[in-house]
Amino acid sequence: MNVMRTGILLAGLMALFLAVGYAIGGQTGMLVALVISVGMNIFAYWNSDKMVLSMHGARQIDRAASPEFYDMIAKLSRNAGLPMPKVFIMDNPQPNAFATGRNPENAAVAATNGLLSSLSYDEIEGVMAHELAHVKNRDTLIMTVTATIAGAISMLGNFAFFFGGRDRNSALGPFGTLLMIIVAPLAAMLVQMAISRTREYSADRGGAEISGKPMALASALNRIAGAAHRIENDTAEANPATAHMFIINPLSGHRMDNLFSTHPATENRIAALQRIATEMGTAPQAAPDHPSGPWSTSDTSPKGPWG
Structure with a gap:
């Protein structure tokens, strides 16, 4: 059901993109929009992982640099039936993590040193299992395509603002084009948000299955959500x-960037994980409160025990 829903949402996003092109320049505008979309997605397919890792200052590590963390990813990858991804650490105090890559054979997982220094081993394992579930589900490619099309819609909306109202080929005329400028980017953002939320629930379930510790993941989500409001992630901002x-x-x-969140409410995700824990026969009890991570030190710099 989630796969079908995601497919329908992606098709709707693409249709919206073509509609913006048609509003600007009729059939010619729609064809130009299609060409732009294909070109942007080809570029994103090959380069998005490198761009986002560089953007967040992620540095690749090997087993020699951080054996505990590297071995954890290797074990979880075997559990998931995935190739070993590239492993990165971001020098950021906010606990968080993400996965990227166009397919499982070219995937990467990245965690902040804030995550590695403030969560328990089981919680970190739950988080990284969630990220590997994204890789297994090919969500990294889906979200790249979604973000690319949504960005292109905003770009076309700006183009329409400057040229659409004066273009006699515009299918909707000045008023219709103005309406499209306002509605299309908002609609694209809502579709992107819906796709992201659908994939997060799927990855939570997949992560629980890969790690076998749904309540550790639930505890991690609660702790990360609380820290995200206290510790600013300058790069993400x-x-x-x-x-x-x-x-x-x-x-x-x-x-205002956070007005429309791309993530489901954390309490809803935790409730879903509690149900999964019951299905798996794992007692849905909260994990103990850990004041610091299992390998944390007072120095959370790149020289720390996690890399």
């Missing part, structure tokens, strides 16, 4: 278009 990639929305909510 500067690049809010990448917020949907993280396990918990990294935006503090102090700015």
Whole structure:
């Protein structure tokens, strides 16, 4: 059902993109929009992972740099039946993580040193299992395509603002074009949000199955959500278009960027994980409160025990 829903939403997003092109320039505009969409998605397919990792200052590690964390990812990858992904650490105090890559063979997972220093081993395992579930479900590619099309719709909306109203080929005329400028980006954002929320629930279930510890993941979500409001992620605040990639929305909510969240409510995700725990025969009890991570030190710099 989730796969079908995602497919329908993606088709709707693409149809909206073509409609904006048609509103600007009729059939010619729709054809141009199609060409732009294909070109942007081809570029994103090959380069989005490198761009987002670089954007967040992620540095790749090997087993020698962080054996505990690397071995954890290797074990979870075997559980999921996935190739070993590239492993990255972001020097950021906010606990969070994301996955990227066009397919399981070219995937990468990234965690902040804030995550590695403040959560328990089981909680970190639950988070990284969630990210590997995204890889297994190919959500990383889906969300890249979604973000690319949504961004292109906004770009075309700006183009229509400057040229559409004066273009005699515009199918809707000045008033219709103005309406499209306002409605289309908002509709694209809502569709992107719906797709992201659908994929998060699926990844929560997949992560619980991969790690076998649904309540550890639930505890991690609760702790990360609380920290995200206290600890600002400067890189994410500067690049809010990448917020949907993280396990918990990294935006503090102090700015308008967080008006429409791409993530489901954390309490709803925790409730779903409690139901999954019951299905799996795992007692749905809260994990103990850990003041710090199992390998944390007073120095959370790159020289710490996690890399």
